[in-house]
Amino acid sequence: MRELFELYAAFFRIGGLTFGGGLTMLPMLKHELVTKKNWVKEDDLLDYYAIGQCTPGIIAVNVSTFVGYKKRGIIGAIFSTFGMISPSLIIVSIIALFLSGFMSNPYVAHAVGGIKIVVCALMLNTVITMGKKTIKNVLGAVICILAFLIAMLTPVPTVAIVIVAGVLGVLLTKFDKREESR
Amino acid sequence: MRVYLELFIEFFQIGLFAIGGGPATIPFLMDIPKRHDWYKVSDVANMLAVSESTPGPIGINMATYAGYNAAGILGGIVATFSLVLPSLIVIILIAKLLDNFSKNKYVQGSFGLIRPAVTGLIATAVYGIFQTALFYDTEGKFQIPVVLLVVVAVYFALMNVKFLKKLHPAFWIFCGAVMGIVFKM
Numbered sequence: 174m175r176e177l178f179e180l181y182a183a184f185f186r187i188g189g190l191t192f193g194g195g196l197t198m199l200p201m202l203k204h205e206l207v208t209k210k211n212w213v214k215e216d217d218l219l220d221y222y223a224i225g226q227c228t229p230g231i232i233a234v235n236v237s238t239f240v241g242y243k244k245r246g247i248i249g250a251i252f253s254t255f256g257m258i259s260p261s262l263i264i265v266s267i268i269a270l271f272l273s274g275f276m277s278n279p280y281v282a283h284a285v286g287g288i289k290i291v292v293c294a295l296m297l298n299t300v301i302t303m304g305k306k307t308i309k310n311v312l313g314a315v316i317c318i319l320a321f322l323i324a325m326l327t328p329v330p331t332v333a334i335v336i337v338a339g340v341l342g343v344l345l346t347k348f349d350k351r352e353e354s355r
Numbered sequence: 356m357r358v359y360l361e362l363f364i365e366f367f368q369i370g371l372f373a374i375g376g377g378p379a380t381i382p383f384l385m386d387i388p389k390r391h392d393w394y395k396v397s398d399v400a401n402m403l404a405v406s407e408s409t410p411g412p413i414g415i416n417m418a419t420y421a422g423y424n425a426a427g428i429l430g431g432i433v434a435t436f437s438l439v440l441p442s443l444i445v446i447i448l449i450a451k452l453l454d455n456f457s458k459n460k461y462v463q464g465s466f467g468l469i470r471p472a473v474t475g476l477i478a479t480a481v482y483g484i485f486q487t488a489l490f491y492d493t494e495g496k497f498q499i500p501v502v503l504l505v506v507v508a509v510y511f512a513l514m515n516v517k518f519l520k521k522l523h524p525a526f527w528i529f530c531g532a533v534m535g536i537v538f539k540m
Contacts, residue, residue: 239449291510
């Protein structure tokens with residue numbers, strides 16, 4: 174029971190302290206789940222992101238469901254998902270209820286402007302540490318750069334990029350003897 | 356009572372068919388006013404703005420806001436739960452499958468390439484945030500990029516100090532909010 178509550182609390186913190194949604198949540202997820210709690214490995218977190226991106230639904234929710242399930246099965250999945258959505262429910266309801274001029278409030282707008290800049294630094298830091306872990310050879314580096322360029326310059330959906338990378342990985346395993354003997 | 360059932364049906368569908376996270380729900384949200392008078396198409400931009408400036412996943416915030424517009428606080432709760440229900444079901448199924456197949460060499464091979472690809476995708480998101488933070492202030496006017504470069508440089512310098520590394524990202528976010536208000540960013 175205590176672990177379920179911990180799951181709920183951890184995801185409540187992550188949901189309640191991230192601005193900008195899904196991907197900007199990565200530094201927070203990493204800090205709470207990998208560094209602080211040691212519940213998942215960094216590689217696993219990236220796998221959950223990949224799966225969360227190709228499956229229906231909100232990515233952040235998919236990742237929290239995944240981590241919760243890994244930790245404590247179905248009930249764990251439910252607790253972490255509810256933890257993730259609780260802050261949104263509370264905060265957005267309050268804003269809708271009381272603050273009709275929330276967006277036009279200059280303090281809110283300035284604070285959000287400042288937060289965005291910090292999120293940039295946090296995200297850059299996360300991407301660099303992720304890259305160090307996930308890019309293990311030249312092929313990995315090529316795939317990473319290709320994925321970046323395709324997503325930047327073409328309207329190809331991210332789902333397609335993830336799926337193609339996965340298929341390539343399967344084909345390589347099939348035809349590369351060196352991989353097979355590993 | 357009927358409105359809650361309608362909310363459930365609409366948002367369960369969105370949760371089931373919107374692939375690619377929060378932004379993928381926007382076309383669905385634009386579609387809803389054709390069938391229900393919960394909000395107008397023109398309100399979607401406002402919903403997005405509120406969702407982006409409040410904590411939490413954007414897709415969840417928008418569902419809560421849309422549901423609230425339709426049927427008050429309970430409406431927000433119903434919409435949000437309906438949106439996450441498909442995720443819960445699908446992800447639990449996949450997690451179960453992955454348990455059985457995670458040792459499989461093909462699964463390992465595919466994730467070996469998916470991980471660097473996802474790293475590249477996340478880098479595009481960083482670039483996107485850089486762009487909005489760098490070039491536009493709250494009035495949509497050009498903002499001095501130097502501010503951002505200095506912040507990033509200072510951040511990385513601080514990150515080399517061991518004990519600062521352990522600080523919660525929320526601490527930096529709070530610093531950012533204060534900085535934003537002080538410097539009217």
